[in-house]
Amino acid sequence: MAGHSHWKNIQHKKGAADAAKGRVWSKLSRAIMVATKSGGADPVTNAKLRGAIEDARAVSMPKDNIERAIKKGAGELEGVTYDEISYEGFGPGGVAIMVDILTDNRSRTNGEIRRIFEKGGGNVGAPGCVKHMFERKGVFEIPAKGIDEDTLMSVALDAGADDLKNFGESFEITCDPTAFAQVKAALETNHITPTSVAITQLGKVPVDCDTETGQKVLKLLEALDEHDDVQKVYSNLNVTIAMTA
Numbered sequence: 001m002a003g004h005s006h007w008k009n010i011q012h013k014k015g016a017a018d019a020a021k022g023r024v025w026s027k028l029s030r031a032i033m034v035a036t037k038s039g040g041a042d043p044v045t046n047a048k049l050r051g052a053i054e055d056a057r058a059v060s061m062p063k064d065n066i067e068r069a070i071k072k073g074a075g076e077l078e079g080v081t082y083d084e085i086s087y088e089g090f091g092p093g094g095v096a097i098m099v100d101i102l103t104d105n106r107s108r109t110n111g112e113i114r115r116i117f118e119k120g121g122g123n124v125g126a127p128g129c130v131k132h133m134f135e136r137k138g139v140f141e142i143p144a145k146g147i148d149e150d151t152l153m154s155v156a157l158d159a160g161a162d163d164l165k166n167f168g169e170s171f172e173i174t175c176d177p178t179a180f181a182q183v184k185a186a187l188e189t190n191h192i193t194p195t196s197v198a199i200t201q202l203g204k205v206p207v208d209c210d211t212e213t214g215q216k217v218l219k220l221l222e223a224l225d226e227h228d229d230v231q232k233v234y235s236n237l238n239v240t241i242a243m244t245a
Contacts, residue, residue, distance in 0.1 A: 021059070027231055028056040029069040030102040034082050036073025047181070051199065058196075080104045087113050088130045091122040091220045091235065093213040096130035098201055099224055100232040109229045116227065120220030133236055134201040137162075138180035140173040140187065140194040147171065152192065159186035170195070174202070203236025 031052040039046035043053055049070070056066050072079030082102040091097050097117075103109040117124050142152065144166070152171055153164045160179030165172045175183045177199050187194060209217060217237050224233045 023226075023228065024059055025056070025061050025065060026228065027102075028052065028059070028061055029065060029072075030082055031231060032056065032066060032069035033073035033079055034084060034102055036070050037075075041070050041074040054197070085109075086127075087117075087124055088127060089117050089122055089124040090130070091117075091120060091237075092216040093207065093209040093237075095122075095207050095209065095217050095235055095237045096133045096203065097122065097221070097224070098130060098134060098234040099230055101229050102231050103229040112227065113224070113230075116223050117220070120223055121216055122220055133204055134234060135204055136177055136199065137202045138175040138177055138183065138199050139197075139202070140175075140183065141196045142171045142173065142187075142192060142194050144168065144170050147192065151190075155186050155190050155192065156183060159183045200232070201234040203234075205236065206238035207236050208238045 032049065035046060035049040035052045039048050041049070043050040053066055068077065071077040082104055083106060085101045085103065085106065087099040087101065089097050089099075099113065101109060101113070114124050140156075149164075149166060149171065152173075156164050156173045156175075159175075159182045161173050161175040161183050162179075163174050165174075173183065180199055184197065214237065217235065221233050221235055221237075224230055
């Protein structure tokens with residue numbers, strides 16, 4: 001399976017754990033607040049907010065928490081102002097890493113993120129140093145059980161998807177972000193329920209590592225993901241190779 005899928009699954013399992021739920025909800029609240037502030041409080045007309053709400057519902061975030069975050073973003077309730085920033089850098093083995101941040105203290109976050117990179121055997125690079133190695137895509141993971149591949153492919157491609165891959169126990173559909181809503185609607189119309197849905201950054205050329213290096217990269221990715229200000233972590237690591245070599 002492609003590296004991004006495996007890492008996304010790791011994140012999903014962590015997010016579902018009771019011990020991590022509060023931290024995950026806090027991050028999602030920030031995302032909802034920022035999306036509301038930048039595009040308005042109506043998810044029908046604000047795609048960014050709609051996506052943030054869907055992410056929150058996927059991890060069973062209470063409706064009251066979601067509505068409170070929207071009100072804070074809209075200025076109806078007092079809330080903290082967050083800045084959106086990104087870090088780019090490299091991990092062990094030259095693996096490219098991108099990190100999306102929401103912070104109320106750029107200086108503090110900058111120092112902490114740099115230390116995490118350095119402790120994990122990597123380094124933060126200049127803006128743009130790895131961005132060209134990724135492409136923004138919509139990704140749908142669908143369990144293979146009970147799904148006919150030809151039918152699924154027809155539904156996905158007719159809706160504007162770019163590709164469908166068969167990983168045995170699951171299918172992965174990728175699409176351009178502009179086709180994301182259409183593909184999602186087509187799956188719903190055909191009663192096909194994905195296990196995960198996201199607009200993410202995929203590595204254009206996955207990097208293979210030996211087992212030891214791959215484990216170091218995964219440890220770094222996990223340390224970054226656990227930071228309170230980090231919203232998303234992307235890498236071009238081929239996780240399967242790293243874990244099974």
